[in-house]
Amino acid sequence: MRLSRYFLPVLKETPKEAEIVSHRLMLRAGMIKQEASGLYAWLPLGYKVLRKVQDIIEQEQNRAGAIELLMPTLQSADLWRESGRYDDYGKEMLRIEDRHGRDLLYGPTNEEMITNIFRSHVKSYKDLPLNLYHIQWKFRDEIRPRFGTMRSREFLMKDAYSFDLDKEAAVKSYHRMFVAYLRTYKRMGLTAIPMRAETGPIGGDLSHEFIVLADTGESGVFCDRDLLEKPIPAADIDYDGDLSEIVDDWTSLYAATEDMIEMDKFEADVPEDRRIAARGIEVGQVFYFGEKYSEPMGAKVLNDEGKEVAVHMGSYGIGLTRVVPAIIEACHDEDGIIWPVSVAPFELGLINLKTSDDASVETCQKLYSELKNAGIDVLYDDRDMGAGGKFATADLIGLPFQMIVGPRGLKNGEVEIKDRKTGERSNVSIDTAVEHIRAIIEPLRLDKI
């Protein structure tokens, strides 16, 4: 992409409403634009990151055996009356009346609807286990939206729903999602720690929140330092096999949110030098809630004895529009964002320092074309402006690498490559520059970890 033809409204100054660093940087980097309280437009750069996050989530969900579909944002109130949640959910649910006076609602979550889909079509234990998910916009009329897209009213969420014949099988489904989540966050460059959590309005008796440690997090968390270093299950993990060992390994170390903390146990289980008491951002949550919806809504199958039984369900959420600022909270410095390659809006910034110099322009054109052919997602800064501004833009929007082209380097047949994260620069010859950067970027894409 040529920057002169792109839509990247970066801000030099920080809009006053933004309190936390991710919100400030998302506004300054031209990723989002607030439309109303808790409602945001995703501008091209932000949307590109959101799509990359979505791709990773889809890949890992699919790998774990979940199947993607898409449900509507608006739902019939009748469905929610069946589960009893139409009255229970409260003012957080946006209620709408259509022209015929029928009660609708903008979905805050989809347990009822997915249960309805399931019961319409699945009648036999032979069709289980089943895990269906979608990535769709949700609306929760939060009392106080804040921190940009971190807590917005409209938000994009991946929600998966598992269906199993009994609790034992349901726990296996829960484990599959648990492992998939570990991999998903890791691929985005996040260290997310599963912590025992309250089940809240979703209900149920087994739940973990996945928490990214950050000073700006909204929850207080307590955990064992060793969790931060734990290796993540590899891409070739067998999701049909027994995952309980992995889950047990992760859950054997103490980790809980402030709502669930038992201080005695925390201090007894974790040696003092390994105790972490910190703030955290909740980037996902998994629940097992058994027959809470299947029973009242009649989601039943015949078992191998021909008996009708309510299925055991779980639900598994990741807030995509929260994950993006969480990554920024974890990856930034005073100059701007530092994207992990896997979610970077562009992998490389190609910077032409001097657009009035024919040799620079010509070299950039050639490199730009070769980089694209080499499969590198490159943003070519061909704007007619000073070098300082171009460096500042590239640093702000956080492209992992910069390829800097100017008359000084060209005299020696070289271009400069800068690593955004370390600040290291190195000169490489023009002829090998594309291959050089490709060799650096490819292993960082984390298609497999």
Add this chain to the structure above:
RNA sequence: CGGAGUAUAGCUCAGCCUGGUAGAGCACUGGUUUUGGGUACCAGGGGUCGCAAGUUCGAAUCUUGCUACUCCGACCA
């Protein structure tokens, strides 16, 4: 929902106390500069001062009402 605050140009803000018909920097447009970490200079465009009513000869400024947004607290991916 309780408490606190803000609203003036695209952004950051000054002017309001003490009423006299709107400013700065950045951004934008045209030009000069050809500048390797936001270069410098010249010229220019852009605002019913959140909305409504009131007081007044006169309101960005004073009064009242409304709306939007932000921050602190209790809830949530």
